[in-house]
Amino acid sequence: YTGTNGAWTITATGTNDTYYNPWFVSATAAGTTVNNCADNCLFSSTTNQSLHIGNPSFTAFSTYVGADTGSTYLTGVFCGIGICSQTNNRAESPTINCTNRAGITVTFLYYENGENTNDDATFWYYNGSTWAQIHAIAKTTTTCPVPSGTWTQLTVNLPSSANNNPNVKIGFNWTNNGSGGADPSFAVDDITLNSTATYVPPVQPYSTDIQVYAAGHNIIVDSRDAYKVLAVIDILGRSVPFTLSGNTINMKENKEGVYFVQVEVKGIKLTRKVLIH
Secondary structure (H helix, E strand, O other): OEEOOEEOEEEEOOOOOOOOOOEEEEOOOEOOOOOOEOEOOOOOOOOOOEEEEOOOOEEEOOEEEOOOOOOOOOOOOOHHHOOOOOEEEEEEOOOEOOOOEEEEEEEEEEEEOOEOOOEEEEEEEEOOOOEEEEEOOOOOOOOOOOOOOEOEEEEEEOOHHHOOOOOEEEEEEEEEOOOOOOOOOEEEEEEEEEEEEEOOOOOOOOOOOOEEEEEOOEEEEEOOOOEEEEEEEEOOOOEOOEEEEOOEEEEOOOOOEEEEEEEEEOOEEEEEEEEEO
16 A cells, blocks of 8 residues: 555564455545444445455355455454465554654554454554564454444554654554454554654763863863863952963963863863862
8 A cells, every 4th residue: 555655565474374364455444433433335445445454355165255345354264174364464654754753652543353362453663673562452342333343542652762763664463363263353544643842852961081180380171072262260250361272271370279161062061170289
């Protein structure tokens, strides 16, 4: 499926039998609104499409069943006649650019049944290098006719590694072990990402590698980074005239005492105390 934000992809996350249950984007499990039943629009391919697990096409006992008849899945009931359906696949979003965003959440509508964790949907997150499951999506209750379900809203917080990250993806994994289960499978719709704040880079504390110390009646500044000497202040708070030669501060009055040297490194202003004696 390719939407306005790019193409979704499918990745195998385990064993998939010949008749595994695929991901579909269609209106056979049509989106409605929260707390309402999904519509089973078998004859409309463009109305309120959702992402869902559906059945593959198969023939059992001389009866042909077409693919994607709704959010229904092969539970393994036909495995005895060679129609085995173990499934492990993740539907993955296009890359999501979260640059300058922080406190990111994902909100979506979904419904899910299955068989405990044997037939189950989970929510996954990609940080630009690795995928990780970050939410075990709960089963939903419904009074809707099978294979429909009640659309339920869920919000998931993305990890802090999503902040200011241009390479985020989200995914939904479906697994079923092919040894029984119950419809509906899993369907998801109206996926949105929101951020609560603009990303502000953390202030990096400046390293103590900068050293300011006395050498005779002069002051030495030792720093691996470029710096600027702003002022030399005596113990009474008076500015002391000085010249800078290389990394040596030459004070016009070389009197003994305590001095405070103000320097700026990488935009950070620091004050160092020096004793000349």
